[in-house]
Amino acid sequence: MSAHLADLRLSRFDPLERVIFYDDFDEGIRGWSELIGNYEHTLDSMLPEYSDMRPPMLSNLTMWDTGTAGSMEGDYALKLASRARAGSLATSIKRLTFRKRGHIQLECYFTFKPEASELRLSVNDVRAFGLLFDLQDGMNPEYRWMPHLRYHNAQDGQMINRWQVKGATRAFANIGDSGETVSHFHLGPENWEYLDAPAQTLAYNEIATKMNWHYLKVNVDLAERRFLGFQCNDLIYEGEPLKYISIPAMPNLNCMLNTAFWVETNRDKRAFLYLDSVLLSGEF
């Protein structure tokens, strides 16, 4: 039996050979910060889409009707909260570098809900959530590449319940006047493509104050720059490698291994994404 199966905290994961990080948010915020756009001289120079991506917080999932639920294992989860404005995103990122271009795997337990500010079903109030990697080769880099995986929950009044990837970003914009800083926004509504996978209805559980935790696993090969597949609960995608954003390598990003989560609201109501724990493992 693998050693991790005997560890009560790790036995619910299937890590690769070595754990790069394991974040249980009962222990704090663990390096997850708000994503921000690049700027020069003034915050006004930032691309407006990046100006307000909201700070993460530690939540014990307290509801107005039933009190505190706590997280899946323990008391606290990492919470991303959008503003109460349709289309608002909250995005949190953890920034690392890698030491070997091998296979990496991210696993997490998550749940998502709209703010429980109305006494109605609210099942289509969250538009989407997702996770992305922001990666660049190491020595003599050729590419920066960004696998994105998005669960499109609903659009306007329609349930969608399908997984998406993104193969193209917006054009780069110059930031400031020095010629040294650029920026591109890659979380806009354009260029998402539905996967050749069935719709997946994630348990919502009838009212906005009941959360069920879900499992997600995503696999990426840094050596071959392949976005290999993913698993969410009992849906396993192991088809053709998935599309991702690819751009020429940038000057100061070598070996970058960033992981980010985001949540988008569909209405003028806050959308929340909760992460009980996140585990990144790899072969190195």
Place this chain on the structure above:
Amino acid sequence: MAVRRSYTATVERNVRWAGEFATEPYEAAWASEAIFFVRALDVAPGFSGTAVVQISADGIHWADEGASFDLPTTKDQATFCKVSHFGGWLRIRGALPGSESITVLVSLALKE
């Protein structure tokens, strides 16, 4: 040695307040003390305004905590308000009269 956990959230950044304003709800049940810092990024001469601290059991329904403080009156000045024993959620709110406005960066410094 175990150290006390702490975290500073930038709850508003480069946001212009005019009329009624409130920061986004922030969960801080793990913390026992907090300081709201408000720094003026842009403010007109002669500005004056105040904010009050609010607490909430659910992040939806809010009550005045009792503390209030002056907002900064010159660019890059910071003012602050200390809070403790606040339960689960924190925010600050206020109302600026007439054509008064201020552009702010609000930090919420939390500690176990």
